[in-house]
Amino acid sequence: MAKIDPQTQLELEAAAFRRLQKHLMEDRTDVQNIDMMNLAGFCRNCLSRWYQEAADAHGIEMTKDEGREAFYGMPFSEWKANFQTDASDEVKAKFKDSHG
Numbered sequence: 001m002a003k004i005d006p007q008t009q010l011e012l013e014a015a016a017f018r019r020l021q022k023h024l025m026e027d028r029t030d031v032q033n034i035d036m037m038n039l040a041g042f043c044r045n046c047l048s049r050w051y052q053e054a055a056d057a058h059g060i061e062m063t064k065d066e067g068r069e070a071f072y073g074m075p076f077s078e079w080k081a082n083f084q085t086d087a088s089d090e091v092k093a094k095f096k097d098s099h100g
Contacts, residue, residue, distance in 0.1 A: 021047070025073050029083040038094050047071050 004012070024031070024044055033043035045068065052067030068076040087095075 021071060021073075032085060032087065032091075034087045034091055034095050038091065038098060041098075044071060 024047075033045060036043040048068040048071035049064070051071050052062045052064060055062040055067070062070070065076065072079045
């Protein structure tokens with residue numbers, strides 16, 4: 001692998017993050033957060049929290065709602081109204097077993 005300087009690495013990581021964000025925001029709105037949690041152990045809310053925590057670490061005050069809006073590209077309530085569906089009892093039970 002070619003040697004990558006720190007600035008280029010930062011730019012590549014940021015580009016990969018933006019692509020993941022776009023993929024989840026635009027291409028895969030059908031994938032529910034609970035499904036992501038059951039499969040991967042993290043979801044959009046985790047990513048928005050990590051974004052918020054990174055902002056806080058840089059001295060940028062950001063609320064939970066502001067972090068979610070930054071990641072979701074819209075207020076969380078709007079995203080939920082447009083894209084969130086009810087989880088089946090089976091999916092809820094799987095979540096409870098693995099995260100309860």
